[in-house]
Amino acid sequence: MKPDLATDRDESTVLVDLGDRSYPIHISTGATGRIAAALEKTLGQTSHALLIHDAAVEPWAEAVAAQIRSDTLRVDIASVPSGEPSKSIAQYQELLDWMLERGADRRSVVIAVGGGVIGDLAGFVAASFARGIRFVQVPTTLLAMVDSSVGGKTGINLSGAKNMVGAFWQPELVWIDTLAMKTLPDRSYLSGLAEVIKYGVIDDAAFFDDLESNAAALVERDPEVLRYAIRQSCLSKARVVGEDERETSGRRAILNYGHTFAHAIEATAGYGTLLHGEAVSIGMQMAASLAIQLDLCDPGVLERQTQLLQACRLPITFPAADAAAMLPVMMRDKKVAHGKLRFILPTKIGHVELVGDVDPAEVETAIRAHR
Amino acid sequence: MKPDLATDRDESTVLVDLGDRSYPIHISTGATGRIAAALEKTLGQTSHALLIHDAAVEPWAEAVAAQIRSDTLRVDIASVPSGEPSKSIAQYQELLDWMLERGADRRSVVIAVGGGVIGDLAGFVAASFARGIRFVQVPTTLLAMVDSSVGGKTGINLSGAKNMVGAFWQPELVWIDTLAMKTLPDRSYLSGLAEVIKYGVIDDAAFFDDLESNAAALVERDPEVLRYAIRQSCLSKARVVGEDERETSGRRAILNYGHTFAHAIEATAGYGTLLHGEAVSIGMQMAASLAIQLDLCDPGVLERQTQLLQACRLPITFPAADAAAMLPVMMRDKKVAHGKLRFILPTKIGHVELVGDVDPAEVETAIRAHR
Incomplete structure (x- = not known):
């Protein structure tokens, strides 16, 4: 492969074209120091973010939170156990109650940091809290980067039925930094x-x-x-x-x-x-x-x-x-x-x-x- | 008021114009004998309906079910206790599990028979089962007829926060028969x-x-x-x-x-x-x-x-x-x-x-x- 494409620099952006639900996927190696600026550019002035992450990527989630937290942007963090069982109605309800307790409203933003499980779960939380609030994905596994970051499918499981409950809900921004996979086995x-x-x-x-x-x-x-x-x-x-x-x-x-x-x-x-x-x-x-x-x-x-x-x-x-x-x-x-x-x-x-x-x-x- | 409008017969239809989410509201006194034909006209051939009703209007729900049930259309019925407490995540999960058990899939239709509580609850079930299936409203209270039948708001409550979880989900058809209010206090x-x-x-x-x-x-x-x-x-x-x-x-x-x-x-x-x-x-x-x-x-x-x-x-x-x-x-x-x-x-x-x-x-x- 000759990386001679004009966009093939250290960073590039793929635009997912879905009319008024279009959004950019930013792909980089090591650009997470600039995520705050990208968020502000995409979302405008935002005062409250709810960062939901996989327990396995806590250090990365904390690094993202540290980048975006500011005098004007409050960041609350919830850790979710790794693995498919977290895509349950019980975990869904726990996150919704937590958001309410943290004072989330229609202008808050949900940021998912993790793999497919977290993207699906946090995405459905964002799709249904206050009948839908904004959503940002920070995938940390290769599978989530190439699969869950495009398509807008969110959802949780019923016992015996995967992804049986959910919504189509497009993110505002997907932020892919390959450094997030550093600790991925x-x-x-x-x-x-x-x-x-x-x-x-x-x-x-x-x-x-x-x-x-x-x-x-x-x-x-x-x-x-x-x-x-x-x-x-x-x-x-x-x-x-x-x-x-x-x-x-x-x-x-x-x-x-x-x-x-x-x-x-x-x-x-x-x-x-x-x-x-x-x-x-x-x-x-x-x-x-x-x-x-x-x-x-x-x-x-x-x-x-x-x-x-x-x-x-x-x-x-x-x-x-x-x-x-x-x-x-x-x-x-x-x-x-x-x-x-x-x-x-x-x-x-x-x-x-x-x-x-x-x-x-x-x-x-x-x-x-x-x- | 002189009911001299051309549409002011025993039956009339209001079209809610929302682009590809537009739908008709059929208003009558005593036309429920023709609901099966209206459903087929709106939805096409359908093989499975899930009728969710308020326990207080069971006879009306049974009458609707009897009208639409046929050799080709299976109708399952769930009764939900009257009152705001039914707009809970527990009741929501119970209905989702019931739908899965009854073999609901993407082509099934949810029919809500009742007032605002049932419309909000069954509407959110329809909005999120299999990431959204078709939904029909049969309001049985005046409030639901003039309020919940237009707008697409569905939702359930978190403890201490009304309608905090839900979706915008438009029905395919709203069927208003004023006879449904016969037993309304x-x-x-x-x-x-x-x-x-x-x-x-x-x-x-x-x-x-x-x-x-x-x-x-x-x-x-x-x-x-x-x-x-x-x-x-x-x-x-x-x-x-x-x-x-x-x-x-x-x-x-x-x-x-x-x-x-x-x-x-x-x-x-x-x-x-x-x-x-x-x-x-x-x-x-x-x-x-x-x-x-x-x-x-x-x-x-x-x-x-x-x-x-x-x-x-x-x-x-x-x-x-x-x-x-x-x-x-x-x-x-x-x-x-x-x-x-x-x-x-x-x-x-x-x-x-x-x-x-x-x-x-x-x-x-x-x-x-x-x-």
Whole structure:
């Protein structure tokens, strides 16, 4: 990848174009010293911020708070336990009560500092407190940077149903500083790369080429390569979301490449066995195999995808995959399609299509190919 | 009032114009036998409805369910206890869990049958289940017909803070049948008239004239006069909301005429002592007195308002009004205005203005005028 793009400096900004809900994603390495100015530019004069962070990134959250706190801007801080169980109605209520107690009103701003769990939870809090207040995201994991920072999906879980309650609520600003990942364990970091590679497969062949050429640098977290990968991922997602903000046209479904398999793997393996990105990596492999079985693409697609995932140290098989257990999960997942299995499948690197009414026997074969 | 308008038949429809969130309000006496057809026309083919109703209107809810249930439309029913305490996070969660258990998905429809409490609660459930599903309102109180059916405000309470959590979520259809009020106690019915009269004062002098001429018929619940009053109220509110859907321009604030006083009366009298409409009636009297004190209007405004409220058997004084206790509540209520007291005050019948920075001593005088 030749970083010869005009915007490819230490800092760049991706504009997510959603009419009057448009917002900028600022991508940098080490620019957090300037977050106060960026906030003021985006939000205008603001007197009260509620910073909600993952307990695991407390030092980063404190650093952000120290930057933005001033004589005119009061900053309250809430720490939320790491992990999916925090996306509960109980935790949601606790945060709302805390905000009320801290005197939050319609002009307050919620700032989420953490990964996807915090973004989803704090986002729904912002979407519903006083019927919706402003929201800023400071993602601290690669997955949140390339996935949750675009799309406006917020939400919490009901027992047994992920993201069943929530809202579409767009942030005013997303502030990505790759230094926030300094303490992110390698396994978490690498799992985020699965979603990065996904954008190459579904939407951008040139980006996929660049990732192939720079896989080693990406694994080493080279800042320049990393910023480029984050920016291209956000641009891809922003393009898709811009065409289908509220998931009504079906266009947005292409973002689910590999995810129907991944969700079934996660559900049958027990959540927590695999990281989400690892399950997506295996799920993309199964989806590519299914596409080849259905004569939608040639075997070269799977080969290149396999090599890139392996170069990024991502798992490409799941020995415990149990097709008999996974299929019913997939059927439930797809209830919107009248019980017929539908998949996002590649026709070539850089392009996918929605394929309906797939024979379960073919799905089983694809699963077995990656055990 | 001469019901000589072309639309003034047994049935009429008010269109709330909010771009792609526009919806019809159907107003009738006895048309509920045709609700199934109206639903299909508005929603298209639908396979699953979740009807949430106030326990006090179970027979009406069952009648609605019987009309819409069919071989192709499954109807699940949940009964919610009457009263403000049902607008809790606990009740909200209970309904969400119930919907999940009943197999609700993105294409399901929530139907609220009841007054403001049910509309607010079921509306927020609809706004947030699966990040927002379709919503139909079947108001059964006069207050809900003329107030909650327009505006899209949904929400629940935190302890000590009304409507602190919620969403703006527009219904697909509002179905008003005045027969639904058959069992509504007189006191509840009459309290709804306070909001009807409010629209005359804030927005429509001709409507106010008509109400004066027909107050006796209105108190007697004459169906034709009642439908006219509901329609004009919905039209007034729809005009205001259409200009300021998300309460950002300030225009929508005019709907709060009398309400700053009313909320303070309710809070200091203890919720439940007065019905909301009764508090609004007294609050409008205090606001009109304040306007006269500030030389904004002549005393005739208060005189006409007093006579109309009395003709509708609404209270115009509150002997227990305690200005010393009410003022701090009003200050808190208005925190968005930097702690300065702001009021919606009439300049003449049919027109109000937002008046900022009012002297607390003047407010006390206005309160004392209606003890």
